[in-house]
Amino acid sequence: MRTFGSFVVGLLCLAAFAVALPLLWVGMNIADEDGYVALSRSALDDSDTRNEVVASVVDELESQASTRLTEMGVPQSMIDQTLTEIGRAAAEGLAREAVVDAWAQAQRQAHQQMFDGQDQGFVVELAPLVAAAAEAADVDVEVPSSLPVVADDSATRDAIALVDNTPGQATVALGAAVVLGLASVAIAKRRGNALLVLSIAGLIVVGMEYVLAHLAVGSFEVSDASGLGDRVASVVLDVAQSSYDRMLLDVGVGTLVVVVVGAAWAAAGMLRRRRGQDAAL
Template sequence: MRTFVSAAAALVGLLMAAVAVPAMWVDRNIVQEDGFVALTAPLGKDPAFQQRLATAAVDALASGANIPEALTQLARPVLDNAAQSLTALPGYSEAWAETLRKSHRLTFADPSTVPPDADVTSSLTLDVAPLVGLVARQVSEATTLPLEGPGQVLIHIGQSNQRQLIERVTVYAPMGYAVAVGACIAFVIAFVAARRRWAVLAGMGVGALVLAGVWKLASDAAGTAVAATSSGNDVAELFKSEFVAACSAGFGQWIVAAAVAGAALLATGIAVRVTGARKRGNFEHR
C-alpha cells in the first residue's frame, strides 16, 4: 500500500509541476508588468527593429502633428535624422520602457478600465506614443516648432480572436503558484510514504527530465503557432518575431534548470541505492 501511495503521489506531483512551472513563468514574465518590461526591453536594442520602430514613430508624428506646409521643408530633414538616430537620443531608454509599460497595460488591463478610444481587440497592442513624443521634442528643439506627440499611437499585433487567450492567461497563470505548492506537497508525501526512497528520488529525476523535454517541444510548437499568425504591419511582425525569440530564450533557462535538477535527483537516487547496497554487502560479509 505504501508503494502505491508513493507512486501515485509522485505521479500527481509531476503532473501538477508540468502545469505549474509554465504558468509561473508566464505570470512572472508576461502577465506581471515588471517582468514583461524586463523580458522585452532588449528588443529595443535590435538594429532592424530599431529602424522600423523609428520610422513608424516619425511617420506617426509627421502625419499627426499638423506641421504647417510652409515649414514642412524645415522639419523634414530633422524628422529624417531622428528616424536614423532615435536610439541615440537622450531619453530613448526611458521612452522605450514607458512604451512597454503602456503597451502592457493596454494588453492585460481589464477592458472596462481601458479608455474608449483605445482599440484593444488584438492579442497584443503596442503604444509607441512615448517614442513619438521623444521625436516631437527633438524636432521642437531643432526647429522651434511647437510640436506635441499624440496621446496614443497604437500598433496591433495578432488577431482579434486571440484576445480571449490573453484574457485566459491573465486569469489562470497566477494560479500556477498554488499548483506548485500542491506539487511540493505531493512530492513530500511520495518521499515519506516510500519504502525505497532512492527509487522516489530517481523517479522524480526521470520525471523532471521528461518534463523538460515536453516543455521544450511545447515551447517550440507555441512559438511556431504564434509566428504563423499575421498582423499586416512590418513593425508588429518584427516585434512578434523578437518577442517569441525572447520568450523561448527566457523559458529555455527554466527548462535547462529543470533538466539539471532532474539529472541531480536521478544521480542522487542512484548514489543512495549503490551506497545502501554496499553497506548491506559489507554487513553480510561480517
C-alpha cells in the same frame, strides 16, 4: 502497497510539475509588468523591428508637426521642408540609446492597456517614443498620452485573456508539485530509489516541455507580421521562446542535481542493506 502509493503520488507530482513550468514562466515574464518590460526590451535587438518602430514614430511625429504648422498658417513648401528636417533629426535621435528608455516606458503602458480587461489584443504603445523623438528633433508638439498600435487578431486576444490568472495558478501548481514530490518520497519503501526515479522522470518532463513549446510556437502565427504591432508581437514571441528555453535549462540543471542526490541516497541504502545481509550471514 507503499510502493504503489508512492508511484501514484509521484505521477500526480509530475503532472503538477508539467503544468507549473509554463505557468511559472508566463507569470514572471508576461503577466508581471516588470518582467514583460524586460522581455520586450529585447525586441529592439532585431534591426528590422527597430527600424520599423523608428519609422512609425517619425511618421507620427511628422503628422503631429504638420497639423500644428498648418494651424499656424505656415506655407506648404515650408511645412514640407520642415518635416524633412524633423524626420531626419528624430531618426538620428531615436538611433541613440535614449530610445531604449522610451521603449521601456512605452511597453509598460502597453502592458497596462493589454491587461485592463478591454480585450484589445497585443499592443505597441508609441506615445513615449514620439515624445522622445520630438525632444530629439527639438519640436514643440503636444504628444497624446497614448498612441497604441494594436495587433487585434483573435488568436492574440485569446492568448492574452489566458495570461491574467497565471501567477496564482503557477503558485498552486508549483506548491502541489513540491508537496506531492515530498509525499511520494516519504511514503516510499526505499526513499532513495523513489527520489532517483522521480527526478529522472522530472528530467523527461522538462525535455517534453521543450519539444511541446517549440511545436506550439511553430504553429502560432501572428498575422504574417504585416504591421508594426504584428512584427513586434512576432519578435517578442521569438524572444519568449528563447527565454523559456533558458528557464527549462536552469530547471533541468537543478533537476539533474536532484538526480545525483537521489543516486547517492539510493546507493547508500543499497550498501546498508548489503551490509545488513552480510551481518545476518
